[in-house]
Amino acid sequence: MVRVGGMALVAALWLLSGPALALSGDEVLAKVDQAEFSAKDSTATVRMELEDADGAKSYRKMEMYQQGTSKRLIRFLEPADVKGMAFLDEGTDGGMYLWLPALQKVRLVAGHVKNDNFAGTDFSYEDLSSDTFASRLTVQGMTEDAEHHVLALQPKPDKDSDYGPVKLFVRKADFLFDRIEFSDKSGKPWKVMTRSDFRPAGKYTQSYLMEIKDVKKNHATRNFVEKLQVDTGLKDSFFSKRQLKRN
């Protein structure tokens, strides 16, 4: 009896503490942002593989620099016809800019192209934006499976987004996401982003393989991280138009 009573007590305590320990959708999203943007900065060399509906493949290579939750600079290294082209997201208070080496000009990414594909990949300029999830999306609900918190999200009304409902699969173990399902505004499936090959990078965990698939076009882009450094001390001034056009 004592033994049974002890187990009942444990069960009762678990039941009582359960609701208190459960996280809300907003809390999970905040933890995702915390986990995803835990590094102060990162520098990565990424090989991109583009695959079309017929299985034909082409490749890109780029350097990607990220600082905190808002600043990002991407520069293409290959192939030769896009080499030197670069993209800057100045973050919350700034704009998004492109460096076009053939014209030797920095161009503001105006609203009409933000939802266009970036250099033939399946990433739109909106996808390349480095803003936090919480700043862009509102939690509509949350479900769970064995390994994931599954957040149902919706773009915030003040954000100029082409996406409709978004489903974010968050790993319970570390609050990193490994899948995002994007729908268009009518709710039809549009893009699926998956991440795998999670490995330690410095004191953090990072995904070394990301795939984004446009299910409407049946076209996919895979990012293989070839080299990754974190907390290298990139300065604020690195994320500037001056740096963007630097040879």
Next chain:
Amino acid sequence: MTHAPRWAALSAFGLLAVASLQARAGMELNGVVATENYIGVRHGDFYNFRNANWFQLRIKANPAEEVAAIANLELRNTNFTDVRLVDDLWDRGTVEPVSWRVNEAYVDYYGFLLDNDWVKLDLRAGKQVLGWGEADGFNPTNPLDALDLENPLEFKARVGNVGLKAALTLGDEWVTLEGVVAPRYLPSVLPVDLFLGEDPLQSPLMPAFDLSALEDPNLSLVLLPPGAEQLRTLTPATQVDNLLGGARVRWTLWDFEWTVSYAHAREPVPSPRAVAGTATFRNPGDEGCPAGGPTCVVVAVDDVELAYPKIDVVGFNLRGALGDVGVWAEVALILPEGEETRITVASALGSRTQTLTAVEDEPYTKWVLGAEYTIPGGYYLNLQWIHGFFVEMTGHRLHDYLFVSFRKAVLNDRLRFELNLGGELDTTQGRDGLAGLLNALISYKPFDGSEVAIGYLMARGEDGTSLQLFEALDQLFLRFRADF
């Protein structure tokens, strides 16, 4: 054949030297090989076929993190030959001329002497294209870069000039101050054969030349225009008072990029400074003279001296977005230094000299207004309203142009359709001042770094319009290109 071992040795040495430098300085080599073929579709006009083959090499080295050395070199040949005499046929270089070009060769210094949170100074020294101006291809605020109209339809092309550029960035890019000095004036590459036409004195190369002032009611004046070989161009000497220079201030406010600039330069198109001719008196009805009129004077132009008028340009540029629409404006207030044309006509009665105004010293304004928008589905639209073409050098003769570009890429940017339409209006001429241009292009990238493009160009216009000059260029073109 006898030179083969020497070439092989030189090539091997060159490759070894490049490989060694590449390893030491982290040198990057990139380039382009292209072949372009233009087929004239108006038989007998200008050319029926033109071919250009070029190899461009871009070399970049970073001897230090804050230094970049860049060279853009080009080797080019065309289907035109320099053979004039039978002896020339022995010389491969004359039969098939090849030109070496240094498009750009400069050194960048980042954070030169000043590199802190408040102030950063970057220098660029050497042959460079400045790229001033926010409009697409037509940049009236940029008189410092020479035009490169070797292909008359490549309005955006510029020739790099030797110069020193210093850019001072204040704070978190609050303001950027830029100063430029170029020690020499580099003439623009102009499609002279195309522009001169049958009467060079009435061509856009000499837009202000008006012989009506010479007319005498008691005489019937007949002018025999000069040939191209009688037109001499005076290129300004490289000396202190011929320096080109400019400065500009750039800042960002309300999500717009603002630029105010000043440049001291010269017009890209020369105007006549001196004309020498010989007059012969003939009877009415003689060859070339109208019958029944007054005494006929036939003036043969023997020599024309062309010079590049000095100008100062105060520029204003703006680029940003109104809602989702990208917009820009480029306005140039041009302050020309007046130029006169001295006309001397010698005859049996002696020599007579008259002076005409070639370039008025009255300020005038050229401007470009533009907008771009991508319609959902990826249909890109670009519009530019241009007031004043590059050949128009006085405020009284500025025409208005509307250029519309439409682009759509499919197959993940591999296949691209492009349609460019241009319309010209000379408001003083009404319907007689209209002209239009159509350029259609389909390009396909079968593999990464390669492109095949086919296009068509057609222009039509009334006499006196600028786009009418391109009528002779009606053409199909085919281009193959590989980047590496």
